[in-house]
Each structure stands twice: as structure tokens, then as C-alpha cells.
Amino acid sequence: MSVLLVACSAVLTGARSFAAIGQWARNAPQDALARLGARTATVFGVRVTPSTATIRRVLNTACPGGLADLLGHDPAEADTLAVDGKSACGSRHGDTPAAHLLAAITGDGLTVTQLRVPDKTNEITCFADLLAPYDLTGVTVTADALHRQRDHARFLVEEKTAHYVFTVKRNQKSLHGQLAALPWQKASAKFYDRTRAHGRLETRVVQVLTIADLGVDFPHAVQVA
Structure with missing residues (x-):
């Protein structure tokens, strides 16, 4: 657990590689290592940081879901x-x-x-x-x-x-065809956005249709944008 806590702390400070995590660990103060549960060595109770190799091995084997x-x-x-x-x-x-x-x-x-x-x-x-x-x-x-x-x-x-x-993309032909055939000219919910980007004006239009009674064959579908 201490190795994972050390790695998380290093990433929060900006470390983006195993080497950077290892470097952060080597430079971490003793009080920080104590709070992270790093093991002690020698009779003086010095906290020892995990090596870069140990950090790499533990992180590669850790369950991301866990x-x-x-x-x-x-x-x-x-x-x-x-x-x-x-x-x-x-x-x-x-x-x-x-x-x-x-x-x-x-x-x-x-x-x-x-x-x-x-x-x-x-x-x-x-x-x-x-x-x-x-x-x-x-x-x-x-x-x-x-x-x-x-x-x-x-x-x-x-x-x-x-x-x-x-x-829904065009390769989903049946459903995409049903949606394309909807009476979009009757859409009353519309959103317009016009911005300048990459040296040109871009206009985006989003239209929304309620489809509860329009025969779209998909479970619990209520609206299409």
C-alpha cells in the first residue's frame, strides 16, 4: 500500500513517468514518507523509499479497478x-x-x-x-x-x-436510417452556436426531437439529437 500511496503523491505533484515517481520518492522528506507508510530501516528509524524498479513492478501488477x-x-x-x-x-x-x-x-x-x-x-x-x-x-x-x-x-x-x-453512426444502418428519416423540419428545440476557430467562422446547430410516438426501434429511446 505504501508504494501505491507514494506513487499517487508523486503523480499529484506532476510526475508523469516511473523515473519521475522514483525521483520524487528519493527527495521526499521523512515526515511525508512516514505519513505514506514507507518502511523503516536501521535503529534510527529512517524511512526508506521504494526503488524505481519496485514502483514499476507494483504499479504494473496492481488492479486498476481496485x-x-x-x-x-x-x-x-x-x-x-x-x-x-x-x-x-x-x-x-x-x-x-x-x-x-x-x-x-x-x-x-x-x-x-x-x-x-x-x-x-x-x-x-x-x-x-x-x-x-x-x-x-x-x-x-x-x-x-x-x-x-x-x-x-x-x-x-x-x-x-x-x-x-x-x-449512432452510419454503420448502424437500420437505426441510423430510422433517425435520419424523422421529421426534423418539425424540431422546435434548437441550439445555435457560432464561433471563430482556426481562422474561420464555425456554426453548429443542434436539433432535438421527442420520438416517443415516432416508431424508433430502440429500448427506452425518448429523444434524438
Whole structure:
């Protein structure tokens, strides 16, 4: 545990590599190391910092989900929760594929939890397991097109009493076609944004339709933007 606390403290001060974490540990004052639980050596009770190699080994073997559960934020206090997956940089070794992590993050950028997606599977199989332990009543969960799954929608609405916002792309032909054919000319909820960026004016228009009675074939779908 002390190695993990040392690493977390170093990262909070700006360390972004194993070498930087090791350097922070070597320069940490004795009172800080005592609070972090570093082991003592010699009869004088001097606190000894973990080596860079030890820090690397412990962090590489630590369960990311366990760390997130230890340090994570309670999603019941959040309005929105984003689910997304990324491969951990530098985690590939030889024939061992990179660790792919699926995480849930609040709208304020606070990590709730994350887990490693088992090799030879994908994020879809881990979606419910990631969110199952948490109270998501009234929380709006967002996810990319990979998670535009009927089972995910039912899980969020029926089991977690949450809301969802999923992306639909053109490769999901049936549903995308249904949405494209909606009477968008009747949309009364519209948002316009006009800004200058990259030397040009950009105009963004968001239209929202309520689709409860328009025959869209997707569980618990209420609105489309």
C-alpha cells in the first residue's frame, strides 16, 4: 500500500513517468514518507523509499479497478457519467497485448471506477460489470457508438434507474436510417452556436426531437439529437 500511496503523491505533484515517481520518492522528506507508510530501516528509524524498479513492478501488477474503487468518486453525486475505453500507453510487452481499460468518469473529470478488459473480449462485455456496483439513479450515462447496445439501454433504465445518451453512426444502418428519416423540419428545440476557430467562422446547430410516438426501434429511446 505504501508504494501505491507514494506513487499517487508523486503523480499529484506532476510526475508523469516511473523515473519521475522514483525521483520524487528519493527527495521526499521523512515526515511525508512516514505519513505514506514507507518502511523503516536501521535503529534510527529512517524511512526508506521504494526503488524505481519496485514502483514499476507494483504499479504494473496492481488492479486498476481496485485502485479506482479505493480512490474513486461516488457517482450518485454526479449528474452525468461518461464511459469510455483506452489502451494504456506503454503496457504492451512482447507478445502480451496492451492493457485496455474501461473507465467511468463524472462530468467534472473525476474517475469513479475502471477495469481491465480481458484479452480476446471487448468493452461491450464489461459495460454492465463496470457500473453494476453503483447507485446511478437519475444519472445520465454517455457512451460512444460501440455501446449503442439494446442490453446496455435496458440495463441502465430498468436496473439502474438511469438515463443514457448513445451515439449512432452510419454503420448502424437500420437505426441510423430510422433517425435520419424523422421529421426534423418539425424540431422546435434548437441550439445555435457560432464561433471563430482556426481562422474561420464555425456554426453548429443542434436539433432535438421527442420520438416517443415516432416508431424508433430502440429500448427506452425518448429523444434524438
